[in-house]
Amino acid sequence: MPETRHLEAGTPDATDAALDCLARGQAVALPSETVYGLFADATDPAAVARIYAIKGRPMFNPLIAHCCDAKMADAHGVLNDPAKVLAKAFWPGPLTLVVPRRFDGRPVCDLACAGLDTVGLRVPSQPALSEIIRRFGRPLAGPSANRSGRLSPTTAAAVAEDLGGQIEIIIDGGETRIGIESTIVACVDDTPRLLRPGGVPAEHIEAVLGETLAASDSHGTPQAPGMLASHYAPSAPLRLNATDVRPGEALLAFGTDIPDGYQNAVEVLNLSPRGDLVRAAANLFRYLRALDRHQPEAIAVMAVPETGLGVAIVDRLQRAAAPREDEVRR
Ligand code: TXA
Ligand code: MG
16 A cells, blocks of 8 residues: 555545545545545445455444435435434434435445444535535445544544555545534434434434434444444543542643643643533544543543533543443454
8 A cells, every 4th residue: 555645625636536546446534524534435345345444343333324415315225204304404414314224226235234224324514525425426435534443533634643554545624623423313213213422412303303312222232333332442541520630640621610730730631611512522532632642641531511512522531431341442
């Protein structure tokens, strides 16, 4: 593999190079509005296998198929009434709908769906990515562009850190706008279920549906293995809801009420001094990576309120803090 090339999102060169790679069954790193993804032709099992290999991803973990619009999504999955309502309200945007697959034409391949009879569909809003999907003409399978089990990248530099040298090109669109992955809702029967909190707050979804979202009924089977207990993990252990900073720790702060001992922290980063959860979500993974680079004893994390995007932020922090078994760290 030649050295990884970096190209600027939205330029003709970048778009042409991405389309060329995709046509050859290669995987390309591209920004979406949530996080950077590692994308390949969702209908081509060899191309999808390359994604799993590059990420070191467990095969049972299905990938999201990214479409340029609802029409393309509709050709690959069956959207029931609640799914249609949600698609209309939140696409393009950070919502993934898990729906029954369609098998006619050139379907999303089994490997991308990890053999399930459902498919995760999303219409991203990042213009350079939509343009590439539209011109490619088929959905792109795309997990976050990190090594499996590590933090999702929100900058091209973070992608290069994890996957540089393993992929031909990284397309740089700057920092991603939302910074946290999409919300995943399963619409496979009459009851929409929240599989993963994310970029669209659950309250917004409930307001549109006019009902409360049911929780996942998966009883421990990895319906959305982003739900594995230990996931999105930095190398340093995390200490949540910290009200002090201990020797050797780095501090991930939020708001103005900074705990004692911060002067001795190895490094301090504040997710949002103003207590803005949208900013905090956008900064979360980048700041965790930056603190981790100092190799602290632990990362002390201040409490973040569990409202709006705070629910997804706390979810990711809890997964990053969970005990790590080799099983789930791949
Ligand atoms: O914002 C995002 O969602 C980013 C960007 C790149 O689109 N993608 C992302 O992909 O976070 P990934 O692979 O890291 O997480 C996708 C999650 C996984 O937890 C997977 O298990 C779940 O979606 N998923 C995909 N298809 C599914 C299906 N048919 N049933 C249940 N869960 C599914
Ligand atoms: Mg991921």
